[in-house]
Amino acid sequence: MTQANQKVKEQFNHFLSKKGLKGTLQRNLILDAFLDLDRSTHIDELYLLLRGKHPTIGHATVYRALRLFAAAGVAREINRGDGLTRYEVASGGKRRDYLVCIDCGTVTEFDNSTVEQFQAEVAGSMGFSIQSLKIELRGVCNHCKAQQG
Amino acid sequence: MTQANQKVKEQFNHFLSKKGLKGTLQRNLILDAFLDLDRSTHIDELYLLLRGKHPTIGHATVYRALRLFAAAGVAREINRGDGLTRYEVASGGKRRDYLVCIDCGTVTEFDNSTVEQFQAEVAGSMGFSIQSLKIELRGVCNHCKAQQG
DNA sequence: GCTGGTTTTGAAAGTTGATTTCGTTTATAG
DNA sequence: CTATAAACGAAATCAACTTTCAAAACCAGC
Structure with missing residues (x-):
């Protein structure tokens, strides 16, 4: 424990x-x-x-x-x-940032400082108090790209 | 038509x-x-x-x-x-960017140039070819904030 | 420690939206 | 036309989620 x-x-x-x-x-x-x-x-x-x-x-x-x-x-x-x-x-932050590979299905979590910047900008321009943020990017990961040549 | x-x-x-x-x-x-x-x-x-x-x-x-x-x-x-x-x-872009108000349930779509910047940065650092992007921000909208005083 | 009222439990049933089945109908190529 | 492959609609099925209900567990107050 x-x-x-x-x-x-x-x-x-x-x-x-x-x-x-x-x-x-x-x-x-x-x-x-x-x-x-x-x-x-x-x-x-x-x-x-x-x-x-x-x-x-x-x-x-x-x-x-x-x-x-x-x-x-x-x-x-x-x-x-x-x-x-x-x-x-739920401990530690309220973000959920995923990269989902549409080829192999792998889900990778990422952490990018741009996210925070992005969040602040949206909140400011829309007058929105952000409580949680979910970002899901779908695409092809490095590994699958290599396999496909 | x-x-x-x-x-x-x-x-x-x-x-x-x-x-x-x-x-x-x-x-x-x-x-x-x-x-x-x-x-x-x-x-x-x-x-x-x-x-x-x-x-x-x-x-x-x-x-x-x-x-x-x-x-x-x-x-x-x-x-x-x-x-x-x-x-x-599906015509016109592959993005889905939402602001969901946890109070009134309103779903607002937004379009922010930061999204593109963000996308490019993540793709570059992770070696990921992004095909689609989904961003969902949950929080309290302007209107509901006003109602709550 | 008991006791009594409330909460929780587990099995089973119910609900809901998504998906498939199946016999009939329709579209289209030849 | 006619053959045949595809599509149709009603109903059944599926899977995940959620609720029901009678029995069991919890715990505050004695």
Whole structure:
């Protein structure tokens, strides 16, 4: 358990008590698995993962837990347009910047200082308070370009 | 019928004959309705719209026609993460830049020269050939900010 | 520790939009 | 025309998401 993960768990517990909700074994197990995975995932993946160790945990519980994590601000929903709702740990920034290769399907995350500049400019000119930003670039990655000659 | 729309229809007909597919009454009606609407739409909206004038057109046919339009390059699929697959006329650029207000749900399109600059920089640094670009900013719009005081 | 009221759980059912099936109809080349 | 491949529409199916409901777990107050 990293210190960052410990902090996330505290944040979630604080959210629960603030809302009069209960801390349960299942919620703890699901949150642990979610944090341990440390990458974006979706309900069924997490469900199957947990199912191995804790056969009693149900699909609906995983579903509800992930939504609760999102409501608590410790997780974030991702929609990549593939019909699946993914979740990732929300800590550290609110950006989601992807390069999606239309050839091999690889999804690369990137971080470019231009993004911040871009964000500031749009916010200024449109009078818009930006809360989150999602940029998805689709194209052909270096590797696939090389393969195609 | 604008000249641009006429061109789109020619493009679609060319696609059909190139692929050995058939031009049908339904496909023409659906394409006309889609072009006339002149904004992003989804299957059911278009279906209901057509249904009024041409009660024999079925849901499946609208669905298949829109996918065909996309395959022909005259339409483009849009996924805004709301569970609906939308389509819009593909003519004119490959960008989709949105501002989504998390308060009132309004979706505003924007066009900012910074986008192009940004795109070029990312492509250069990552060795990525960008084909399409989707930017979605979520936040609070001017109007809602004013209402909240 | 109990107890009582509330919340949570898991299995199963329901919902929704997307997609396919299938028998019939239509378009088009020869 | 006629053959045949494609397209049609209604209905069925699919997959992911979401809700229902009775039983179980939680926890604040005794």
